[in-house]
Amino acid sequence: MVSMTTPSSYAPFSTVFNTSRPNSSSTFLVPSFKFSTGISNFANLSNGFSLKSPINPGFLFKSRPFTVQARAAAEKTVHDFTVKDIDGKDVALNKFKGKVMLIVNVASRCGLTSSNYSELSHLYEKYKSQGFEILAFPCNQFGFQEPGSNSEIKQFACTRFKAEFPIFDKV
Numbered sequence: 001m002v003s004m005t006t007p008s009s010y011a012p013f014s015t016v017f018n019t020s021r022p023n024s025s026s027t028f029l030v031p032s033f034k035f036s037t038g039i040s041n042f043a044n045l046s047n048g049f050s051l052k053s054p055i056n057p058g059f060l061f062k063s064r065p066f067t068v069q070a071r072a073a074a075e076k077t078v079h080d081f082t083v084k085d086i087d088g089k090d091v092a093l094n095k096f097k098g099k100v101m102l103i104v105n106v107a108s109r110c111g112l113t114s115s116n117y118s119e120l121s122h123l124y125e126k127y128k129s130q131g132f133e134i135l136a137f138p139c140n141q142f143g144f145q146e147p148g149s150n151s152e153i154k155q156f157a158c159t160r161f162k163a164e165f166p167i168f169d170k171v
Helices: 114-130 150-160
Strands: 002-004 009-011 027-029 032-036 050-052 060-062 082-084 090-092 100-106 132-138
Touching: 002 090, 100 114, 132 150
Parallel strands: 002 050, 100 132
Antiparallel strands: 002 032, 009 027, 050 060, 082 090
């Protein structure tokens, strides 16, 4: 069971999360939590936890059962993924390791399409020699502003806006 102390009771960030911030003059204060899981290994909370509200003592927050894995998902980076380019070929994103990447969704029927593609093309032309990459992902999820097929999207971006940056499969 997890319970929270009164709202006026705060503990330093390093105390709550058992970390230290060497050479730091500022201290972050967060509400102090008391954890009681009924098990000695905090890494496995398969039964979930509960959190009592300090403001409304009759209210109880309950989590769903879960397990905290020893290996966090945060260990993966964008470079660990492979995506499809606009022609359907696999592209391992590790080929962009060591470069500055701007990952952006694009659409051909958005009110900002003309200015966005023009500015993206200008940025790419200006900074590509310094290790800058733009990874454009066409997206139809926002107002259905990218209804075209991959070949139509490629034709539009590369012909009308002379886009030289990589364009990927529609998401």
